[in-house]
Amino acid sequence: MVTKTVDLRSDTVTKPTEAMRAAMADAEVDDDVLCYDPTAQRLETEVAKITGKEAGLFVPSGTMGNLISVLVHCEVRGSEVILGDNCHIHIYENGGISTIGGVHPRTVKNNKDGTMDIDLIEAAIRDPKGALVYPTTRLICLENSHANTGGKCLSVEYTDKVGELAKKHGLKLHIDGARIFNAAVALGVPVDRLVQAADSVSVCISKGLGAPVGSVIVGSESFIAKARRLRKTLGGGMRQVGILCAAALVALRDNVGKLESDHKKAKILAEGINKIKGLAVNVASVETNIMYFDINEGSNMTVQKLCKNLEEHGILVMPETSTRVRLVVHHQISENDVHYALSCFQRIMTGAPSENGI
Numbered sequence: 001m002v003t004k005t006v007d008l009r010s011d012t013v014t015k016p017t018e019a020m021r022a023a024m025a026d027a028e029v030d031d032d033v034l035c036y037d038p039t040a041q042r043l044e045t046e047v048a049k050i051t052g053k054e055a056g057l058f059v060p061s062g063t064m065g066n067l068i069s070v071l072v073h074c075e076v077r078g079s080e081v082i083l084g085d086n087c088h089i090h091i092y093e094n095g096g097i098s099t100i101g102g103v104h105p106r107t108v109k110n111n112k113d114g115t116m117d118i119d120l121i122e123a124a125i126r127d128p129k130g131a132l133v134y135p136t137t138r139l140i141c142l143e144n145s146h147a148n149t150g151g152k153c154l155s156v157e158y159t160d161k162v163g164e165l166a167k168k169h170g171l172k173l174h175i176d177g178a179r180i181f182n183a184a185v186a187l188g189v190p191v192d193r194l195v196q197a198a199d200s201v202s203v204c205i206s207k208g209l210g211a212p213v214g215s216v217i218v219g220s221e222s223f224i225a226k227a228r229r230l231r232k233t234l235g236g237g238m239r240q241v242g243i244l245c246a247a248a249l250v251a252l253r254d255n256v257g258k259l260e261s262d263h264k265k266a267k268i269l270a271e272g273i274n275k276i277k278g279l280a281v282n283v284a285s286v287e288t289n290i291m292y293f294d295i296n297e298g299s300n301m302t303v304q305k306l307c308k309n310l311e312e313h314g315i316l317v318m319p320e321t322s323t324r325v326r327l328v329v330h331h332q333i334s335e336n337d338v339h340y341a342l343s344c345f346q347r348i349m350t351g352a353p354s355e356n357g358i
């Protein structure tokens with residue numbers, strides 16, 4: 001019998017807090033397509049200030065935030081973007097930059113730390129002399145923290161170096177900052193410093209910060225003006241969107257301070273999983289709220305069986321491959337939940353109760 005649910009599938013699963021619901025109910029709203037929604041403007045101004053950019057624009061999702069950003073930077077037909085072969089834009093956004101935007105992707109291998117080798121990025125930049133036959137490189141995209149490598153943080157030094165490379169070649173730099181606050185907290189670097197080199201950032205308020213919906217893209221005034229028009233083209237212009245922005249403002253106020261604790265809980269979870277026979281985690285590589293564990297070769301447990309058994313105990317996880325599972329911690333996972341989850345893992349994997357006897 002399930003005694004409680006511990007949802008480790010993603011940090012996108014959080015439910016709005018009572019404070020968010022109250023703010024939504026009381027939100028001052030107007031027509032945001034006509035640029036009159038005061039709560040949307042407050043959120044956009046707040047996120048632009050935090051990230052050190054001139055302006056911001058609320059968008060319904062991180063996917064739309066990345067799509068709009070790439071399409072604004074690559075508005076000329078025949079443009080090409082350099083991005084990681086294991087990044088969200090390339091893997092989980094249905095190839096939107098190409099299917100909708102006509103932008104050509106040029107991937108560079110993502111390293112285990114989420115970076116791309118800078119010399120390989122430079123080698124991927126098209127030679128203007130080949131303009132007759134080559135696409136034209138116009139943009140480089142980074143992702144910080146990097147989800148598919150386990151929430152790894154790109155350092156400010158690395159980001160600045162990529163920014164210098166972009167400037168050297170007359171390119172723009174976009175950061176998929178779905179979890180930029182997690183990276184900033186883990187690195188101990190203010191967000192505005194971490195993204196200083198970027199021309200645009202897509203910041204998710206609906207991931208680790210726990211808002212029910214939404215992202216904010218930030219950049220120059222002229223970039224945001226073009227982004228606003230493209231948002232309307234894509235159907236992302238919404239009317240009284242202040243209802244959603246009110247919750248996002250509460251998330252910014254209440255949850256940034258909880259990210260460090262999320263990271264600590266993730267570490268406890270990783271250390272606990274790694275102690276369980278048949279499972280392996282690279283504990284040292286867990287820097288933020290995301291981790292992957294593997295079922296050891298030779299184990300008679302399968303990912304499918306493990307996920308099913310976990311679900312029967314109320315533990316929800318995200319299968320990644322036939323041997324790998326992803327776990328994501330968020331502010332609605334308590335330390336008790338972590339220990340309960342570990343006891344369930346222990347019982348399922350070994351049949352024995354955990355040390356604390358659960």
Ligand SMILES: Cc1ncc(COP(=O)(O)O)c(C=O)c1O
Nearest residue numbers: 012061062063064088147176178
């Ligand atoms: C790194 C990263 N970028 C972008 C997105 C897209 O965000 P959304 O799910 O709001 O479209 C996600 C997904 O949650 C993500 O993990």
Ligand SMILES: C[C@@H](O)[C@H](N)C(=O)O
Nearest residue numbers: 009010011012092147
């Ligand atoms: C699955 C992926 O699209 C989503 N961004 C997540 O991290 O949960």
